[in-house]
Amino acid sequence: MAATSSQSVYRATTTAPVNIAVIKYWGKRDTTLNLPTNSSLSVTLSQRSLRTLTTASCSSIYPAEDTLNLNGKPQDIQSSKRTLACFFPLRIVSENNFPTAAGLASSAAGFAALVRAVADLYQLPQSPNELSRIARQGSGSACRSLMGGYVAWRTGELADGSDSLAEEVAPASHWPEMRALVLVVSAEKKDVPSTEGMQTTVNTSDLFATRAQSVVPERMSAIEAAIQARDFPKFAEITMRDSNTFHATCLDSWPPIFYMNDVSRAAVRLVHDINTAVGKTVAAYTFDAGPNAVIYYEEKDSELVAGTVKAILGANTIGWEGAFYERLANVTAPGVALDKIDSRVLDVLKNGVSRVILTGSGRRTHLCRGPPRLRVW
Ligand SMILES: Nc1ncnc2c1ncn2[C@@H]1O[C@H](COP(=O)(O)OP(=O)(O)OP(=O)(O)O)[C@@H](O)[C@H]1O
Ligand SMILES: C[C@@](O)(CCOP(=O)(O)OP(=O)(O)O)CC(=O)O
Numbered sequence: 001m002a003a004t005s006s007q008s009v010y011r012a013t014t015t016a017p018v019n020i021a022v023i024k025y026w027g028k029r030d031t032t033l034n035l036p037t038n039s040s041l042s043v044t045l046s047q048r049s050l051r052t053l054t055t056a057s058c059s060s061i062y063p064a065e066d067t068l069n070l071n072g073k074p075q076d077i078q079s080s081k082r083t084l085a086c087f088f089p090l091r092i093v094s095e096n097n098f099p100t101a102a103g104l105a106s107s108a109a110g111f112a113a114l115v116r117a118v119a120d121l122y123q124l125p126q127s128p129n130e131l132s133r134i135a136r137q138g139s140g141s142a143c144r145s146l147m148g149g150y151v152a153w154r155t156g157e158l159a160d161g162s163d164s165l166a167e168e169v170a171p172a173s174h175w176p177e178m179r180a181l182v183l184v185v186s187a188e189k190k191d192v193p194s195t196e197g198m199q200t201t202v203n204t205s206d207l208f209a210t211r212a213q214s215v216v217p218e219r220m221s222a223i224e225a226a227i228q229a230r231d232f233p234k235f236a237e238i239t240m241r242d243s244n245t246f247h248a249t250c251l252d253s254w255p256p257i258f259y260m261n262d263v264s265r266a267a268v269r270l271v272h273d274i275n276t277a278v279g280k281t282v283a284a285y286t287f288d289a290g291p292n293a294v295i296y297y298e299e300k301d302s303e304l305v306a307g308t309v310k311a312i313l314g315a316n317t318i319g320w321e322g323a324f325y326e327r328l329a330n331v332t333a334p335g336v337a338l339d340k341i342d343s344r345v346l347d348v349l350k351n352g353v354s355r356v357i358l359t360g361s362g363r364r365t366h367l368c369r370g371p372p373r374l375r376v377w
Contacts, residue, residue, distance in 0.1 A: 013054070013056075016110075020288065026201060028198065034161075037208075044149055052094060067092065169224055179359070181306050194288075271285045283296070283297045302328060308335045311334035
């Protein structure tokens with residue numbers, strides 16, 4: 001029997017990447033609009049390793065309520081006022097190919113994919129910068145996942161948030177040698193969610209105001225210049241210092257918040273030991289609101305950085321995966337002699353890291369399988 005338009009299902013499918021900040025967003029000046037207290041800057045990671053896949057669909061045959069299914073489980077979104085505004089109820093189905101709510105920026109990829117899929121479904125003309133304004137309100141860091149490469153989120157000044165947008169500082173192709181080694185220390189849900197933790201910091205930390213008002217603005221300019229010049233040592237030092245300052249404001253919060261643990265601190269020591277042994281900065285660590293380490297380095301230094309990590313952790317005992325693992329597959333000897341690394345660090349890392357994802361900088365959200373289309377299910 002021929003399909004009638006009342007049976008029609010319209011749908012759009014999109015993917016979105018994870019981004020890992022090198023200048024951290026931490027603090028809101030407006031919690032409703034999700035306006036930040038400082039600008040931030042991130043590297044969008046390759047979707048060949050980590051991505052969210054989201055399909056948005058609408059139809060008059062759907063029950064009269066919006067639904068979100070995440071990783072196979074229905075989510076509670078009915079308190080949202082959006083339902084009332086929809087003529088055709090929306091059905092969102094999404095899947096992350098990595099742990100959700102574990103400090104691996106699932107909310108960033110998740111909300112970016114959601115906004116992109118809905119915009120594609122309705123064939124909205126908005127640019128990624130304009131869509132970033134919407135994604136920001138789902139989760140602040142999500143606004144940076146609508147773009148590829150090196151992305152800044154400008155704090156903005158206006159009370160309505162209309163100038164608090166993300167913009168691409170440089171595409172991934174500008175510095176394609178950038179690699180990211182994710183050491184998964186824990187895939188557990190974190191104790192203090194980012195949304196709650198950052199406001200505890202805003203309200204109680206004495207260090208916080210200095211970071212937001214003077215430290216970050218200087219670092220934003222310096223890291224953008226380092227990215228334009230592809231100056232890895234400069235990029236790396238700012239990245240490490242900013243991660244440390246962010247975690248210092250967490251420790252300075254009341255009650256104090258701890259996201260890094262002994263394994264995280266071992267990863268910090270490892271990176272400094274590698275850099276000292278090599279005699280220049282070839283690796284940079286950064287930590288979000290959880291213990292997992294992300295280590296940035298350039299492809300030419302794969303053996304020195306990832307090769308050393310591989311020799312410490314062993315390739316067989318834990319999972320090594322990711323789009324850029326190929327070059328390392330046959331590397332067995334450490335790039336840096338292990339006697340140059342603090343011996344306590346070796347054991348802590350070996351026992352504490354459960355999984356390694358080797359990835360690199362990548363491109364922005366993209367539409368899957370052509371433009372939105374009419375389908376009868
Ligand atoms: N694919 C998705 N689609 C829609 N919402 C998602 C998706 N993935 C995650 N989320 C939302 O984001 C929440 C997790 O965000 P949370 O900030 O706690 O963790 P995270 O993003 O993994 O960590 P972090 O932001 O510290 O790196 C989930 O509970 C869910 O509400
Ligand atoms: C440490 C961070 O990863 C914090 C991310 O916080 P979220 O974007 O998850 O917070 P909400 O806006 O409340 O959803 C730093 C960063 O990504 O810049």
